[in-house]
Amino acid sequence: MKIKPNKKIIVGLALLTFALSIIGFGHLNAQAKTTWHTGTPTAIRGTWYYNGAGSNKAYVTYSAHMSKGQYFEKSDADNTYYKLPGYGLKSIKYRYLGQRVYELTGIQYSPKGAKVQFDGKRMTYKVKAISKSKLYFYKGFHTYTKTPKFTVVKANHALS
Structure with missing residues (x-):
């Protein structure tokens, strides 16, 4: 059959x-x-600058496993800016979300002698590597570049 x-x-x-x-x-x-990866993505490593108007100038630096950032303070004597001690994330992990967008997470830390509100707490945020010279943050100041449009000095130039 x-x-x-x-x-x-x-x-x-x-x-x-x-x-x-x-x-x-x-x-x-x-x-x-x-999938979470340990460290920071190579696409965003280095120092990035926010070139805001007036005294709204900031930086963020990403190394292999940490970030630190802060505002710049205007020097007393001239039209230059110097970095304030940075705070940021340690033990960074990231995951790639597609279209050059990364979600970063890590434990907040403060510079010696300072304390941020959420010191020791986990923080998570997203960034987009628009290009090799432009980074976009989804929170706070948005667009950072690889080169500052202002003069950066190591310390405050005192009035003399």
Whole structure:
């Protein structure tokens, strides 16, 4: 006795197999986006400057496993700016969200003698590496560049 294959069952099984394979690949893609990596992404390492108007000038520096940042203070004697002691994140981890967007997380720390409100607490935020010379933060001052548009000095120039 010869068994005739039912076309509806074959088509249904083919569609089910196709749907399961798509769901499986979608799961792998979602899993890749949730993978946390230790350290900071190489695309954002280095020092970045916020070139705001007036005295709104800031920096953030990313090393392999830490970040630090702060405002610049205007020098007393001339139109130059110097870095204030930085605070930031240590034990940084990141995950890539696609389209050059990274989610960073780490433990907040303060410079010696200072204390930020959430010292020792975990903080998470997103940045986008727009290009090799431009970084976009989704919170706070938004666009940072690799070069400051103001003169940076190591310390305050006292009036003489």
